[in-house]
Amino acid sequence: MRKRTIGLAAVGAILLAGGVWYASLDKETRGVLAAMPTNADVLSWSVDQRDAAFRAMDRLPVLAEAAPIAASTTPLALPAGKPLAIPGIDKYLAGQREAGIVILQDGKVRFERYGLGFDANGRWTSFSVAKSFTSTLVGAAIADGAIKSLEDKVSQYIPDLRGSAYDDVTIRQLLTMSSGVRWNEDYEDPDADVARFNAAEPDKGVDATVSYMRKLPRAHPPGAVWHYNTGETNLIGVLVSSAVKKPLGQYLQEKIWQPGGMAAPATWLKGKTGHEIAGCCLQATTRDFARMGLFVLANGNVGGRQIVPADWFAQATTKQKDIGSPGEGYGFQWWTYDDGAVAAQGIFGQGIFIDRKRNLVIASNADWTRATQGPEPAARDAFYRQVQALIDAGG
Secondary structure (H helix, E strand, O other): OHHHHHHHHHHHHHHHHHHHHHHHOOHHHHHHHHOOOOOOOHHHOOHHHHHHHOOOOOOOOOOOOEEEEOOOOOOOOOOEOOOOOOOOHHHHHHHHOEEEEEEEEOOEEEEEEEOOOOOOOOOEEOOOHHHHHHHHHHHHHHHOOOOOOOOOEHHHOOHHHOOOOOOOOEHHHHHOOOOOEOOOOOOOOOOOHHHHOOOOOOOOOOOHHHHHHOOOOEOOOOOOOOOOOHHHHHHHHHHHHHHHOOOHHHHHHHHHHOOOOOOOOEEEEEOOOOOEOOOOOEEEOHHHHHHHHHHHHOOOEEOOEEOOOOOHHHHHOOOOEEOOOOOEEEOOOOEEEOOOOEEEEEOOOEEEEEEOOOOEEEEEEEOOOOOOOOOHHHHHHHHHHHHHHHHHOOO
16 A cells, blocks of 8 residues: 555656646747647648647757857847738738738838737747848858858868769859759658758768768759759858858857847757758747848948948849749849849748838748648738838828
8 A cells, every 4th residue: 555655646746747847838838749740840740730830849859959049139129110001911811821920111110910829929930031041141251251252162161072963063053052963842742852851861970961962963064053952051051150160050149140139039950960950940039030131121231340241132132043933033042023122931931021122021920731832922922012012102
């Protein structure tokens, strides 16, 4: 009887400790525990799993390790501006499954709304919006003298790529996704490279991305053909870290997060071998994604300090490659529009839209029904045009 009593007491203590631990968790961590994804492939998660995980990708090490990025010591204020009345906005936000949207004009908040139980204090994952941050860090590394030229060979900074199809590829060709190396980015194909390379076992002593990418064959001459390739943005991250001799998250904190006045902490998920996943997975508030738009509008000049070369964003956000879509193109990891606007975009509805002519930024986070193939992308482009027209009409 005494053993049974001791056993029940031990179980009770464990349950009590577990209850105390669970009570200490924030709502995002509780949500992801309640709808825990059954595997690491985000493309196979259910809508409920994505809704819970996209706001908590950095909460559980079982999903991924994350590099912390501290909030700026001098946060950039976002004062309220004239409210922007947008006809049909509720229907649009519902159709997008929007978690958060912030519209800035002249540095002031003209519209802000949250959904899916998300709020202004939460961090939502960026997916490929991170690519535009990574390319900006290339500009910072050039300004710092750590990268000499965009015409330098990638293998000069990543020696493990020597002898591969990337040996003669330049940094510029990586930035414009025109390496010519074969790659499949089909998000709905489980055998695509974009799905397989995260699960591949890296060669001993070699970065996981480098290990996978150096085995790929050549499909076109370097610089000849634009082809979207997330793995190459991950290579850019390895290259920047190698050049500046710092982890990518630390460099982001020094060059963008602190001077850019980002008001909240962020995180950057890491891959198997400890490098930040440069083509994906920054966790930040919607307002701080909007502040990145202001950083771009200021050409990376903060208080007279030039973080990137003065002409960097003029190059980075200008059409460098034709992508086969009328009115659109690709810069240095930015999607360009022929009217001069530019956007960072991530699967399932993450985005930062920047319009210099109107001094406009639209940052949005969502959980679309499909990664890219549903009706939501076209609806979002139409929404951007609607906001532009409202502003032109004096709205």
